[in-house]
């Protein structure tokens with residue numbers, strides 16, 4: 072992907088008094104009382120907003136929240152206003168819609184350095200359909216466009232892609248740039264040895280990323296539910312572990328591909344098994360070759376943790392996507408937590424550590440090590456697509472540098 076123009080290239084002369092439409096990904100988790108349970112994405116959006124405020128721009132913030140079908144109060148962005156106000160140090164105003172007369176009236180009243188948050192852009196069905204007329208209405212609100220919504224950059228929606236056609240300049244925000252620097256830059260030109268750790272539930276959802284990483288990494292460590300499809304493909308008994316029967320040939324061909332590419336592919340040698348899929352299941356540790364009938368593997372075992380740790384000691388760049396086990400259950404969280412700790416430790420020794428979004432980020436946060444990593448992606452789906460080598464529509468639409 073060509074390098075994109077950045078918000079940092081815009082100076083006071085370009086920004087003072089200008090209305091800037093900033094697409095951010097404020098799709099944060101809310102509890103039943105609409106309290107924010109993780110504000111990572113809000114905090115990640117702050118540097119771009121502050122930069123624009125500091126240069127006298129009038130900042131228009133647009134985001135989606137959840138996947139509403141039409142106007143749905145529980146998906147309103149209202150619960151975010153207070154947190155944004157605290158983090159930005161100015162009173163953030165909010166509109167009841169993202170287009171229309173009221174929005175225009177409120178816009179006319181924003182002072183230089185002020186911020187207006189628009190209501191959930193997905194309350195209009197035209198957003199996800201990327202309808203040009205809707206994109207034009209969004210574009211008509213502002214003088215320039217900044218896309219900082221990395222987490223939504225894999226969606227070709229009106230506010231992430233369409234609007235860039237009608238509003239110039241269209242530039243990347245600081246978060247977008249940082250994500251691209253790590254997930255494209257560090258991965259395509261890594262300090263070697265370069266290792267990838269891939270886990271998560273199913274091999275089918277990670278085929279693209281594994282195939283793409285096999286072209287590039289020196290070492291691939293596999294964990295999570297997908298390993299049982301690899302074991303079964305090698306003729307081992309896997310009990311009632313998660314297996315994708317239709318992916319056995321694929322698992323074999325991935326093992327062969329690794330061999331032919333000279334990639335060291337390491338599968339766990341032991342696993343923690345359970346007698347049911349539950350937090351209170353009985354558990355024991357067995358060699359990967361000895362999973363009894365009726366038992367299922369839910370985590371990697373201590374020997375594997377040790378072997379993975381030793382293998383990782385030799386690396387200079389590590390990217391991690393997907394938990395090593397069912398980390399939501401404490402009994403089966405040790406493998407995932409050990410990998411998080413290992414990567415934090417390696418970061419301290421100068422290794423570049425990149426956490427590729429999704430559940431691995433939740434796991435790293437759960438053990439309080441997020442600030443130790445070189446980069447934690449704010450996008451699950453977006454980072455996977457990027458690692459698979461797919462172009463992101465929200466990035467492609469921006470002006471080339």
Ligand SMILES: Nc1ncnc2c1ncn2[C@@H]1O[C@H](COP(=O)(O)OP(=O)(O)O)[C@@H](O)[C@H]1O
Nearest residue numbers: 271272295296368369393394396397429430431
């Ligand atoms: N051995 C396993 N058996 C079943 N599910 C697993 C196993 N290991 C991990 N998982 C589950 O995989 C899920 C995450 O998978 P996935 O969505 O592919 O990862 P990510 O969100 O990081 O991309 C977690 O909910 C976790 O409980």
Ligand SMILES: O=C(OP(=O)(O)O)[C@H](O)COP(=O)(O)O
Nearest residue numbers: 096098138222223450451452453
């Ligand atoms: O949370 C998001 O995706 P993610 O869970 O894959 O990181 C983004 O905000 C995109 O949301 P969407 O998958 O409803 O388009």
